[in-house]
Amino acid sequence: MARRTERPTGPLDPRSQQILRAIIEEYVVTAEPVGSQTLVERYGLGVSSATVRNVMSELEEAGYLSHPHTSAGRIPTDAGYRLYVESIAPRISLAPVDRLMIRHQFGQVEFASEQWFRLAAATIAGTTHAAGLATPAKPRSCKLRHVDLVAASSRTASLVVVLAEGGVKQELIPLEAGYDQAELDDVARLLNQELADKSARQIASRVTAMTNDPVALPFAVRVAQRVEKMMREFDAATIEDVFSDGLLNVMSEPEFSQSEKLRRVFAALQNRDYLGSLVARLATAGDVQVLIGAENDRAEMHDVSLVLATYGQPGRALGVVGVLGPTRMAYPHAIGTVRFVSGLMNELVEQMYR
Amino acid sequence: MARRTERPTGPLDPRSQQILRAIIEEYVVTAEPVGSQTLVERYGLGVSSATVRNVMSELEEAGYLSHPHTSAGRIPTDAGYRLYVESIAPRISLAPVDRLMIRHQFGQVEFASEQWFRLAAATIAGTTHAAGLATPAKPRSCKLRHVDLVAASSRTASLVVVLAEGGVKQELIPLEAGYDQAELDDVARLLNQELADKSARQIASRVTAMTNDPVALPFAVRVAQRVEKMMREFDAATIEDVFSDGLLNVMSEPEFSQSEKLRRVFAALQNRDYLGSLVARLATAGDVQVLIGAENDRAEMHDVSLVLATYGQPGRALGVVGVLGPTRMAYPHAIGTVRFVSGLMNELVEQMYR
DNA sequence: GTTAGCACTCCAGCCATGAGAGTGCTAACT
């Protein structure tokens, strides 16, 4: 209680910061509690282990470190990582070697935009040895560009919907009567007149009008309803498509050798709503965002950290790239990688949309 | 050595079979070696534990059972499971409850064929509590139906390729000059004349002809090359798209609580070639195929079993559905489910392609 | 061919033990 007054409330003095940093960097590689001895040995601190112990106990009291048990070394708390990340984040930039490697990988794939985000996830997973996440840059709300009807067999047609923003979706649709391609073209032309360049909402109202129109061709109405449904799906599916790569990397981390925790993480990732809400949160923030352990809303994610950044243009298309790894993660490298990749993706999107 | 002559070479007598079956069924639920005592208690064998012990040691000598150590119960070997599966496989049919449930789930999704195979994987994972696998029914080799060029921005166009078999693929393509939609339509019309209803091979030769044609429009040639590339990808990507669901289920099995083994399995699954070769093997077999433990080529898969079946029509489109689980797996239910789902998928494909 | 009985084997859990790592405190030093 007497010590209460000593509790540091303001920013840490430089030495404490240095020690915190050393502890984190040591722990990140060893995955074992760090003792005062190892610290003075491996990092040139210029003080004795006793002094380090004093500092460590202050840091613990301030909430930046914790003790698995008495007489064990310290491990960083989420707050410790947070402080660390904030102190280093602004001046992180990725090593030239890594930049070069990533650039090279992106050089391979041309303009097949569908593939960018997969590549981003794979690249991130590769260089960080954690899991890479990426979503395609889906437009906010999209307009129909063009509808296409192609006979696939005598009983089915393929309905292709193309968006102004470049997306495309295809479904099969049954035909009762023996429509031939010319008739399908007529229907498609009609629908394009009615629906092209309209948003999902506008299409919905046009389609209800058509549905109630007694002279409308029933087949055309059916197709129109289908188009409306597909447009609705486009709108809803902002982030449905999270691509992840390298979850296996995370599996081999020692803290996840008992698979139960990781199982929960996987399960949480499959929940689309969760990632959707994350992106919503990110959309406002400019730079790389780091969510450490318990800073994640979900209990399942309390043992992992996320390093995320958006890419694309706020008005038009927005996607997310990021890293998922243990809280004991090489943050500088992860942040550097995510920052660099999101920048690269920005350029690519820029190039794409003029 | 004296016993050598007693070694059973022919089929097992009924009682031995019954005991083998009981051991397997007990082991499948408990995941612990099965002793002679428990066996006579829980299964009405009508003989004493000593007799069971005799039979068990015969079964072990024949290679159907094994011993983790002396004085432990028996566990089935891969050969034991194999015998068991073969003895029950022909007369397995799924319980009406399960049939109903699966039918119901398939009732929800309409004609969006793209989604069938995902649904199949999810359904299988759900009812078997193991991992569900499914590939889309990709056509053997496909013909181009139709090409579409739509301006996406002043500098990019969206190139949509539609296959006769109903597939669709989209990529962005850069425009240097300020093409407008009318010009794009012209190019598309030209390409459709040249390339429609042709296979990937035929398109390739047409495109080389165009490339060498001095009067051909450079932009049209570029697009044609792109189309050719996309067609090649369609052809190559027979099985690239394996959808798996419920790998988490397998993670929670006791034999995989040390995650290393499972990690290997996941890694093997990511290798497309492996699954491709599996499908090739399957294509010839009519019914459900079961691959137990070491029967899998890959060492990584020696601790898991696969229950697989094809669906679709041999000539046209072929896909695979299946279960991946521990060798200690509820085979009857898995086989029943896979058989039923593949039948259902057959019907759906039938309906689709007339 | 089947069964009861029994010796034997091996594992899993338990406890005690000791080494090692690391702390926290106190008293001396600068």
Added chain:
DNA sequence: AGTTAGCACTCTCATGGCTGGAGTGCTAAC
């Protein structure tokens, strides 16, 4: 006042011996 050496103390982890129990394999009797 801050730093350091010294030391007692705590806690974990690996080791080894011990015991109970489960299950087998064998033998002799039915």
